[in-house]
Ligand SMILES: [Zn+2]
């Protein structure tokens with residue numbers, strides 16, 4: 407086991423744990439993906455579709471005291487971004503690595519188990535479970551560290567630009583051959599010079615419209631990821647869980663018996679606003695998203711935890727909800 411540990415690379419700043427696993431695999435020099443089984447019995451796709459990936463716990467054990475679990479979860483996975491909208495029992499189980507079983511207090515018991523929930527609406531969100539990179543970060547990292555790596559902050563489905571190079575759009579898909587990366591086992595490192603792994607043509611970065619709304623959504627997304635403190639009492643829990651619900655309640659109170667019509671009108675206005683700002687960029691099929699539960703005010707207002715962070719952030723941008731300032735919530 408110790409031989410294995412000596413092989414485990416130290417995560418780079420802001421590197422995703424699955425990227426570290428991909429680099430470990432690269433270092434072994436093996437070309438059989440089954441080598442991953444020696445890291446974890448739950449070895450599987452190195453995919454973004456998990457809020458907490460099943461392999462991460464096993465891999466962290468290999469580091470022993472080398473990396474604190476809290477630090478790994480908060481700095482090297484997207485968990486802080488998802489935490490405010492993750493259901494409490496799942497979040498508790500990820501943090502404490504224990505779960506409660508049984509409904510009634512007398513037969514309720516604690517078992518050692520970690521939840522591995524998947525992210526919501528993956529098939530609807532365009533950037534839900536696809537790996538993205540910033541070509542400028544690839545250049546900087548290669549110069550500084552000798553290789554590029556997959557950054558957590560490039561994988562937030564509610565962003566299109568880099569958190570470091572704020573005007574640089576992320577890259578994701580080759581227009582020539584439609585190549586994209588859903589499993590890091592097929593692309594251990596981000597492509598150098600944006601050369602497509604499949605056809606060799608240049609991958610062009612995402613095209614987007616700049617707007618205040620997009621700035622709000624992206625800055626809020628990076629704030630969510632940048633956790634200060636406890637995952638359970640995330641400083642943005644209130645605005646993420648209650649922001650839209652409060653707005654919805656105000657509409658109900660104001661329009662009383664006509665509330666159904668007022669809410670319908672509000673939804674239409676939101677849909678028009680979203681299209682006018684080019685924010686349909688976040689969805690595979692915008693028409694379906696605009697008429698589906700993923701953006702339906704009545705679906706998200708009562709239980710925001712049914713939604714992905716993107717849906718809440720879009721609505722908060724639309725209603726002009728002030729995003730809590732860091733010093734105000736600290
Ligand atoms: Zn960058």
Ligand SMILES: [Zn+2]
Nearest residue numbers: 580583602605
């Ligand atoms: Zn290609």
